[in-house]
Amino acid sequence: MAPITTASNETNHQALLDKLDIAKIQKPFRNPNFKAPQRRNKSVKQILSDASRREASLLTTQNNSGASTPMPVTPTEAGSLHPNPAQASQDLSRLVLEKNQKAAQTGPSVTYTSIAAAPSTRPKKRYCDITGLPAPYRDSKTGLYYHNKEVYAVIRGLSTAQIQEYLALRGAATVLK
Structure with missing residues (x-):
């Protein structure tokens, strides 16, 4: 704050404030021609509502046009x-x-509401036969899917009857004769 002297008056204070004002200091790092972009990103909800409004306006103009007016029928x-x-x-x-x-x-x-649609082309998701977690691995000897090495150790300790039961639960059981 400016020291108060006997010679202090309102004009001296205003001059000191103008001298110390940071807004009036030239900033060479700022581009004087810079303008903030006017376009902003839209959310999916905004995009869909704009599209539905556009379609609705097209339908009303088509309904009001002469092209949709029926011709007189004799x-x-x-x-x-x-x-x-x-x-x-x-x-x-x-x-x-x-x-x-x-x-x-x-x-x-085929529409989203019709039941007659083709089967999916994506591969079926595989889940661990023991834990039910996503299974990135498959045991080549038993055919069981497993999640990690701890589950693999459990699979190695299973008997043939237990392995057949796990495969039967998944619907992949093979009957050995």
């Missing part, structure tokens, strides 16, 4: 459409059945 073009509501509902159900048959002829479509 009775000769409509085939067997009738003004009678009962007959019209029968025609509609016939059209739906025809559309479903065409879809069935092209083959089943």
